[in-house]
Amino acid sequence: MEEVSSVYIHIPFCHKICPYCDFCKVIYNSSWVKAYLPKLKEEIIESYMGEDIKTIYIGGGTPSALSMEEIEYVLNLTDIFNKDKLEEFTFECNIEDINNDLISLLKRYGVNRISLGIESFLEQNYPYLKRKNDFKEVENKIKMIKDMGITNINVDLIYAIPGEELKDLKEDIKYFLKLDVPHISTYSLMIQDNTCLGIDKVKEIPEELDYEMYELIQKTLTKNGYTQYEISNYAKEGYESKHNLVYWCNLEYYGFGCGASGYTFGVRYDNTKSLTNYLNGKRRDKEELLDKMAIMKYEVILGLRKTKGINIREFYNKYGVNIADVFPVKKLLQNKELLYIDGYLKINPTYLYVMNEILIKLV
């Protein structure tokens, strides 16, 4: 097993709570942050085993919702890690928090990738997303980030919003393309029970329209020089997220903070989503020591999210078995749900949208 070389740090504070969000987060409160940060430090110091760290991702919540001093405290924590071999260091920001001082501070600590949750530019989506984006402001802020030397930028786009039509999505994508960033994550709006949208019984859009939107995104982004390297993620050449690829390649990573998940030394774990429990030192919600079969299942489920698929030889070298001897690959190859191309086993691009059904048949 390769050594752990990635770190995720969760900052569960936001300026306000979005009606669709089911992530681990609370409204920013300085006394909670004050209590949280030392606990985070404690967890890192207790768990980190001194490996070389190649990717760091500070996500949330909204890490940029913290004050400058608090952000500096978090960035300082990353100095605990051996960063000599650091390749990618992402920090999630909300557009309204972006300013010169923040970017300078992030750069000083080696941040070289910014992820922005923009979601949509259309006024009509406001009732569902409660996110206001003025295109000019977003464009100027992104230009500022680039001018200050961080060109590796991701933006998140949400589609399949109630009332949205293909023509609306087309307009939104046009705005996103104008931002000229090298990475875009696209998410179909999920309505979960314990969110405001779920409580209000807002309905998801019809499945066929959702598929048409997925296809529209796929076609438009591909035509504009982006490669779909994972079911929801598109990048210009060389800008695929190294950190996220760690997840999809089934490699181990530390997850620190309330609500974080991790995979270290053969154990997959979920930290508690309750801030109170985390602050009281009740850190773990779930821990599972994986046996070989479980690890192979993860390898298949996560690996097939990548459009490139799973390298058959690497699978054999890692587990000492042929993937087809463990999973019913042959049958799915026969009915063209899976393809075997150039040493990689992958989902037939035509069926990528329904990949979950294929995965169920497979594992």
Ligand SMILES: C[S@@+](CC[C@H](N)C(=O)[O-])C[C@H]1O[C@@H](n2cnc3c(N)ncnc32)[C@H](O)[C@@H]1O
């Ligand atoms: C947890 S958020 C963190 C980013 C940042 N807090 C923000 O919202 O701008 C990561 C991304 O997940 C996506 N997301 C969150 N809730 C979602 C939902 N219910 N359906 C689809 N995408 C969702 C959004 O695109 C969001 O930017």
Ligand code: SF4
């Ligand atoms: S979507 Fe992002 S900003 Fe909104 S509540 Fe969730 S984590 Fe916070």
